[in-house]
Amino acid sequence: MADFSLSEEDKSLQELARKFARTEMAPHAAECDRVGRFPEEIYRKAWELGLMNLNVPSDYGGSGLSLFQQCLIVEELAHACAGMTTSIIANCLALEPILLGGSEELKRAILSPFCASYQLASFCLTEPGGGSDAGALKTRARPDGDGFVIDGEKCFITNGPFASLYTVFATSDPALKHKGINAFVVPRSTPGVVPGKEEEKMGHRASATSTVRFDGARVPRSNRLGGDGEGFAIAMRTLDQTRTPIGALATGIAQAAIDHAAAYALQRVTFGRPIAEHQAIQIKLADMSMATHAARLLTWQSAWAIDGGRKGTFESSMAKCFASDAAMRVADEAIQIFGGNGYMREYPVEKLLRDAKLAQIYEGANEIQRLVIAKELLKAYR
Numbered sequence: 001m002a003d004f005s006l007s008e009e010d011k012s013l014q015e016l017a018r019k020f021a022r023t024e025m026a027p028h029a030a031e032c033d034r035v036g037r038f039p040e041e042i043y044r045k046a047w048e049l050g051l052m053n054l055n056v057p058s059d060y061g062g063s064g065l066s067l068f069q070q071c072l073i074v075e076e077l078a079h080a081c082a083g084m085t086t087s088i089i090a091n092c093l094a095l096e097p098i099l100l101g102g103s104e105e106l107k108r109a110i111l112s113p114f115c116a117s118y119q120l121a122s123f124c125l126t127e128p129g130g131g132s133d134a135g136a137l138k139t140r141a142r143p144d145g146d147g148f149v150i151d152g153e154k155c156f157i158t159n160g161p162f163a164s165l166y167t168v169f170a171t172s173d174p175a176l177k178h179k180g181i182n183a184f185v186v187p188r189s190t191p192g193v194v195p196g197k198e199e200e201k202m203g204h205r206a207s208a209t210s211t212v213r214f215d216g217a218r219v220p221r222s223n224r225l226g227g228d229g230e231g232f233a234i235a236m237r238t239l240d241q242t243r244t245p246i247g248a249l250a251t252g253i254a255q256a257a258i259d260h261a262a263a264y265a266l267q268r269v270t271f272g273r274p275i276a277e278h279q280a281i282q283i284k285l286a287d288m289s290m291a292t293h294a295a296r297l298l299t300w301q302s303a304w305a306i307d308g309g310r311k312g313t314f315e316s317s318m319a320k321c322f323a324s325d326a327a328m329r330v331a332d333e334a335i336q337i338f339g340g341n342g343y344m345r346e347y348p349v350e351k352l353l354r355d356a357k358l359a360q361i362y363e364g365a366n367e368i369q370r371l372v373i374a375k376e377l378l379k380a381y382r
Ligand code: CAA
Pocket: 123, 125, 126, 131, 132, 133, 134, 135, 156, 157, 158, 178, 232, 233, 236, 237, 239, 240, 313, 361, 362, 363, 364, 365, 368, 372
């Protein structure tokens, strides 16, 4: 029988994240958004509370949480600020390839010291000429003695300027397409690692995004993840894991939009009564609520399926795609309920729309998610 209740442990993790989000993140969200500030003091506190390396098993110093528990936390954090949440969970994305493809020795050597203090890591897949078409990446990894030399440029890298560790996807032979791609762990201290300038973004302005260049960055052979040519599959399997929490992030944005809109509708008076008493507003709130609940359930079901051992390609793409589309619609309706005020920076809802937009784009544009969903769906009918 399906059971939607949370265990005591789930509830206490959710409560921990909610308290952190409301007391440490929310009070700084508007200011960080306005000036584009990267609040490292908040990220450090998140690490101290165990809210950062959520997917890393406790054996290597992480929080060792199930994907379902990660989603509970991510929704709470994103309710306060999606941009900060993206920076907090970027470590999960960057470290997942190491969990999937690293040898036991490499995991101990890299993950344990990494998780033992506050540090950031970045996932370096996207390139100026290869976003959706990840298999077409051009960054080169040339074998060199007992190691590899990496040359190329990555873009839109979350936490790029502040990371101490990068997981980098590079090809040893572009003619081999995805079969030539390898994944590497590259410490920031490696000569030739050059983070570029921070981008000015529409939303997620508390998160830092930059290019990262690799100019002859040499890593030992032992820093390669998986066997020769397994890098592309490692990237795809990583995204299978991390797209579900993006569904949770989008659900958090949508829930925040409902909370702001409902509170506003109860106190804003037009035609002699609070606008919450007008059917036009009630219908909007009902649609916002249905979309948000459906997003949450699809996200939970995806996490549950992956925690139960399913690969999750189909489920995670549906959760990420549906929830981020829902968050856009719900944030848009929240602005409409606020009317002219909703369009003003002074009120909190226009930020939600700008933040929701990125969830439709990053970790694979929603058009790509639809292709993945259709491909998986059709497998059952072939
Ligand atoms: N798991 C394991 N292997 C997989 C896989 C999966 N989920 N999906 C595909 N593969 C394998 C296939 O089996 C195939 O292997 P073989 O050749 O051995 O049979 C190989 O990969 C190629 O598969 P496809 O033919 O399906 O690949 P494709 O080139 O047509 O493209 C794609 C696939 C789904 C479009 C992929 O390129 C993709 O996901 N693109 C989007 C990339 C993306 O999400 N980027 C986000 C970057 S991270 C980010 O945004 C970050 C941030 O900082 C927050």
